[in-house]
Amino acid sequence: MIRRTFFALLAAVAFASTTTAGEIVPYDAARLVAAQAEGKPILIHVTAPWCPTCRAQHPIVSDLVTDPDNADLLVFEVDFDSQKDVLREFNVRQQSTLIAFHGTEERMRAVGITDPGAIADLVALTR
Secondary structure, three states: OOHHHHHHHHHHHHHHHHHOOOEEOHHHHHHHHHHOOOOOOEEEEEOOOOHHHHHHHHHHHHHHHHHHHHOOEEEEEOOOOOOOHHHHHHOOOOOOEEEEEEOOEEEEEEEEOOOHHHHHHHHHHOO
């Protein structure tokens, strides 16, 4: 019994080490350009600390990043209050904006959605 448990645990650790998770990072223009050049799936999340919709979106996005299907997903968080130049670059007028990219191609954007299924559908467009 102990041997079986040991091998089951060993298999779980081996699987976990081969499965990578996506990543949530602060917006960085150079890193975005590099990720786009690699054709990575990218999500831009425009957020504000005072925004209740953004707070509702955050755990959903965090869960999606840990999904093995989204292992290559790179989420860039843009601060609505302090990164006005980035807002202009992406033509964003409101916090709680999510923009899905596959490489350099913008696939879709949505504002104010908090339904986990709708956000998952948006993330699926990045692949």
